[in-house]
Amino acid sequence: MTPGLCAGHGDSSSHFYVAVTLSWRDARKHCRGLSSDLVSISSAEESEAVRNVSLSPNVWIGLFKDRWEWSDGSSSSFRDWKPYQPNYLKGQDCVAAVFSEGGKWNDLKCRAAFEDGRSAAATL
Numbered sequence: 071m072t073p074g075l076c077a078g079h080g081d082s083s084s085h086f087y088v089a090v091t092l093s094w095r096d097a098r099k100h101c102r103g104l105s106s107d108l109v110s111i112s113s114a115e116e117s118e119a120v121r122n123v124s125l126s127p128n129v130w131i132g133l134f135k136d137r138w139e140w141s142d143g144s145s146s147s148f149r150d151w152k153p154y155q156p157n158y159l160k161g162q163d164c165v166a167a168v169f170s171e172g173g174k175w176n177d178l179k180c181r182a183a184f185e186d187g188r189s190a191a192a193t194l
């Protein structure tokens with residue numbers, strides 16, 4: 071858990087530090103709740119400005135890797151996860167829509183099978 075740095079609405083000196091420890095996703099949510107976002111850094115000068123504003127050894131910034139990709143190569147960023155999903159349990163590298171839960175999504179082991187037509191989707 072790490073504090074975050076939200077982007078200011080002016081130049082890099084207007085970035086503001088979020089002095090609570092959050093997960094990356096919660097830090098982003100916090101910034102977005104303030105009509106901002108986690109800070110983007112595109113130069114050494116901005117990196118220095120971020121360092122100057124930050125009051126802790128490390129902060130979340132906006133860079134992330136969303137490892138989910140559509141198997142047909144489409145680029146939709148739409149996501150419809152169940153609460154607390156994806157939870158990235160070991161081997162859960164594929165996604166199922168769980169219709170008993172309103173069609174919300176869960177990440178599941180790719181080798182999970184649905185022999186009885188429902189089962190595995192209820193797992194974490």
Ligand SMILES: [Ca+2]
Nearest residue numbers: 157176177194
């Ligand atoms: Ca899961």
